[in-house]
Every structure is written in structure tokens, then in C-alpha cells.
Amino acid sequence: MMSIPPRPPQQVMRLERMGTRYQTRLSFMRTVLRRLRKEQWTVEQSLADWDDDGYGTAVYRAKGPNRTYSLVAYSRHLEAAERSDRVIAEKWDAAFTLFDGDPTQADIDRLRENVPRQEAGRLSVSELTLSRANKSVRLFEHVVHSLASGRQPDLERIGQTGYLMRTTAVYGNGKFGLADRDCTCHRRELAAPYQAELLTVYLIRCYTHDLVEHIARRRDPEKFVPLAPDIRRHLGIGNSTGLGMAPFLYHHPILINNWISAVETALAAVRSVERIDGRKKSAFKDLVAKAGVMSREWNVEDSRQMQRVLQLRADLDLLSQRLSDSSGFEHNRPWDAIYRWAEENLSIEAQEMIVSLLIEMHPEKVDHLETTMGTTDTLDIQPAMTLGELKSRIESDYRWALQIDFGDPAATHFFWYASEEKLEPRLGERRSEPGAEREHLLTAARDVTTLYHDLRCADENHTVAEFLLRQPQHRHIVRRVQSLWKYRYAEIQDNLLGAGLLPIDMLRFKLSFFGATKFDPKSDKWTRINMYQGAPLPDEIGEPDSDRWMLLPQAPRTGAEA
16 A cells, blocks of 8 residues: 655645644654663763852753763842843843853853853853743742642642743854854754753753752751652743744744654654554553643633633543544554544644654654754755746745735734844734834745736746846745745745734744643743653653653642652
8 A cells, every 4th residue: 555645735834733733752852852861861960059049050961972061050049020031131040051061160150250141141162052041939939838848849739830940042053152053963962953952951950850959958957858759750841932933934944844844754654554453552542541631731821722722622532432432443544544533523733632642653653753854955046947937836836825815904914023122023013013114024925926926027938047137126035936846844834924823823833843832822922831841850861761751741640758
């Protein structure tokens, strides 16, 4: 039998579906954890110079077979009025950098003068990332008070928040003097996307666990008890993510194509499996049951997302009922049958959850694809191409854009720009806010439509070079059309200027590839998430399949013994 092909881009690259993506085996936090396990890395605290309130310096060392990376962390007192998750903040509870190797005391002293200042400081090629975090104040203090009183924290409060601190940025790739990616991309452990950044986040998680215990122990050394392992494991790292992440998807189309292509190739490979045994059936039922538990613990204030979650719960119940019947797994290509049934009967949110669960069933068909998700490709103009060929490419690859009526004011409702203060991406309403003349080019749909109109008035035998000499305003979109023709998933097939745009869909899409869970939208422009929730602790990294623990994180079920 022929293999099942990957899903088409016109299905996959619509924002409605992109905004329902979940973590998979190929998400970057998962690949970090698998490498730590396979290569027997060790993670340990090598310095904790903290006062009674946890202010001071700490270093965490991740040591692999060839190299060592060290998280250098600085914590300080922060007044309540100074605490903000916004990018314009200038002070944080803690600040971090990932150092390439083992820092000397001179390095630690140098970094102390720069890392807490973040963007205002300056780093060197010895540092790979820069980050900062704030406490989730109420939960952090509750955990400190509980441990200092000789008891474990309240499980309901642990489940409601799920992290002790949340980051507001993890910078890399040459910003603020950090080492450029060209310095490290040849290293196996950093070759895949975001490996240094997400190793940083894992070490920050270790830091938060130790910090809360240190403060509690100093508060009452006689009564103190450490965090129970199941509670410690459930506490990930929070993150607040806003519009700054959205334009990345547009400006790195080949990279995004590679991410999607890997996942869709994995799904197609699993759907093509001819037969499965009883163990696979039982394992899949268990995953669906865990997904149901996770969905019931996932509660958010955002009405749109909460409606999706409620539907997800109902859909997973339907799937569980189907699988409980003897005919729940078809004899031939059972995974494909489950996926096709989900497409016909369940919400898009549930469909994408099932995609994640299906991919989990066959690591041997999936994990090798993690090496295909980076790129060094660039966008280039092909000046000798005829206008007839260019026009045909547009008709083939951008049919979705040509169907949008840009004469309708609603089609150009928004414009993208950068804030003057922090040069961060922002979204303005074209007819009610100033600044449209400084619009950033997240405008493929509109611009390819304008280009196509002008091409229809040109001689198809002329070259692109001749055309652009006369109409240079089209250079950027010609470059994009010419460069992306062989990358099926490079373009978001929606209008990023239209009145119906919900940027939160773009944010969730990218965050799912990081491996985030528990999406908690605070508006249609920013969200909170949890990272590494349920992930193995440093002494558990070597456990079989330990990266899977964070696929469907669930709150601890019982109050663990002190």
C-alpha cells in the first residue's frame, strides 16, 4: 500500500488550526531532555551564595560528554511596585545568563555588573543567552511558608499556578553582545533550534526549586521539610509572551516550513502504519485518558479558549468511548482511521491534540526528524526568471491570497509597526491610530496581490530584472515568491492585516514548537504558558522516556509525605 502523504498546506497553515497546536515529540524542550538522557548529562548546583532571603548568586552546571554549560543567576530584592512582566521593565527578581563552560570568579564578578541590567548591560562571546524572571509572588510565599512550617504546599494552589517564577524573555543569537549562533551551530547539542535557550529555561527551573527550599530552610531550620518530588516535578517555569514573537513566523518562513514539515512527515508516517499490537492500543488509550485529565485541569479566564477547552473535554470523552469498543481500532491502518474519524467528528482543538498523541506512539518513526528542523537558507532574487513564470508561481502558490478582496477596508484593518521605546512589534488599527506610514512588511497577502495585478499588465517574456528596474517597490515580495516555491509550509495562508486577525493564534503556534503547555491567553495579543511542567528532575533525567512526562502534565494527586 502507498504511504499516506502529509497534510496539505491549505489545511495546516491556516491560523485557526495553527492556534490549536500542541507540544509533540519534536518540540524543542523534548529534544533537549532526550539529549540530556541519551548522552548522560549531569545537572548540579555548583554555587549557592544566598543570604537568608535568597538574594545573591548561584551557578548551575550542565555537563555533557564534550562540553559544560553553566547558568549564572543573580537574585535581588524587588519592591512590589517595581515588579512587571512587561518588556519595558527595568528590574526583575532574578536575572540569568548561560555561560559557555565553567565561569571563574572573575567571570561571575563581571557578569554581576551586567546581567541584572539585561538590555542595558553588555555581554561577551562567552555567554550564550540572557534571561530574567519574576516570582509568582503569592504561590512562592505560600510554598516558603508551608515548607518552613513542616508541611507540603496546598495541592490546589500548586495546580492553579504550576510555577514559582516566570520568565519575560530568553535572548540569544548575538543580542547585547552574546555569542552569535554562528559560534555554536556546529555543536551537536546546539544544532537544533533553541537548544541553548531551552537548556537555560530548564536550569532556571532547577534554580527556582532550590531557591524556595533555601529560603524556607533559613526561615525555620527545625521544622523545614523539602518539596515532595511529585510537587517539585509539577512546578515548571512560567512565561509571559506577547506580540514580539508573532513577526518571527513571517520573517523566518523557511525555518517555519522545516518545523511544520517535520511534524507533518511524522504524522504521515504514523498514519501509514499498517498494523499495531495490543500494547500499542493500550498505550494509546492511556494517553487519551491522561489527555482528558489534563484538559479538566486546564482552566483559563479567556472565554474563547475556555470554550475550546470545554469542547476538547467532550471530544476526548467521545474518543475514549470509541476506543473502549472492540471496533475502536480498525485492522488496517488504525492510526489513520482514528485521525480521519477525528477530522469528521471532533473540533480542530481535539484534532490537533490527537495529532500530538499519535506522533507519540512511534518514536522510531519520528525522533530522527529533529535533525531536519534548522536551516541556513536565505531568500534571494532570481533576476533571469521570466514574468510569465513568476506569474504562474503566484497562481499556483498564492491562490489563497488572490482570493482576498483588498478593496474591502476590513482586509487592511491592522498594520504592524515597532514601538519607539523598545523596538518591540505592535499592532495598530489603520483607520483610528497613527503610524501606518511606518508599517512593517508582514503583508505577503496584500503585496503579492498588488504584484500580480502589475504583472498582468507586463510582457510575460520580460525578465524579473527588467521588471524590478521599473518597479522596485516589488523587490521584497518578488524575492519571497521566488524563494519559497519549494517550501510547502513556509507561508501562513491567511491575511495578517485583516479585521479578523487574532495574533494569539500565531503565539500559540510558535510556543507549541518550544514545548509549552497550559496556554492561558490574557487577551488576543498575549498569553501565559508553562514550560517543563512535569519534566524530570536532574536526578531523574536518565529514566526511560522521561521527556514524555511533560507531554500531558497533571497535578499531584495526593499530599506527598514530608
